[in-house]
Amino acid sequence: MSFKKLRYNLLVIGLIALICCYIGMTFIFVDSKSIDVNQGNIQGADDTVVDDEQLDEDGNNDAPAEDAVIPTEAIELIQYGLDIIANGNGYTSTFNTTIVNEAVGVSAVQYVDGKISKGVNSKGESVSVEENYYYSTESGVAGSMVANFFKGFYVNQTAGTTQVATTKDYNASAQTYNLANADINKIMSTQDALNEYKILQGQGFPIDITKTNCIITKDDTSNKNVRIITVKIRDFSSLSQNFLDFFSSTGQMQDINYSSIVISFTINKHNGYITKVQRTENFTSTAVNVPVLGSVGVNVQATTIQSFKNMNKDIVLADSL
8 A cells, every 4th residue: 555545544534534523513404484584592591611610609509399309319419400490480501512523543633512400481482492512623635524513402391392503603602602693593393303313402411320330430529618429320221212312313423332421520519409419431433435435433432511600590591593
């Protein structure tokens, strides 16, 4: 094999890692023309990130309801906080995800920053809004292979519908988007959305935490305001099928095989509310139908940090993205 051909093949392999970042979070949509532009901003909610040392300032140290019993056992406390995220009145949050993919020693990085909020719209319907801002610092030929666009989900739990939109008319650093120039702006049933996309973040944490499927690796109670509990998933068969199928839902990746999932929960001592979740996933997969190479193995590490505030508050959201 000539040196030029070898270098070309290594470049292709490097681009595969970038492609995997892109295809790992690709979604398919259904059409609707009755959607207003840029409506998904939170009304009357403060987006400042929570400081664990200053919980008084954002109201997250509010006393729990009089009849609330906050668990002290670690797993039960995590379950308590996750239930409030899924079933409480509402919340606002920000997140950032870093996905590092490696194939034959060549790595590439995709970033996804955004917001997830839950509350009610102007009609009093239960809704959630998920904003994903995809970007990468990769340049040159590799830069053309990474994801650089906005992708949003507006789930109306009351109506049973989900709006999905994507556009390249966005600003990742300012976290703004303009659906007047949307590539896709469509509505489908929420069940169809779950069947296709597997995970809608506004519906709650995608991993069940139980005493049988994980082990506690750290339980730090030294902070006066928060308790930080770190768990490691030890039973991957306990993961939901939707979670296991998430990265392969586009049909361009297969054989997802998790090697580790480590999650740290930062929980307010005063009321049991979760203020931060950090999740690191490591898995191997196979990228299929790759030009020149066909199928190739990829090592993936995905780290997501999500910070919550206004937990269990009456949050008013707009009527669409």
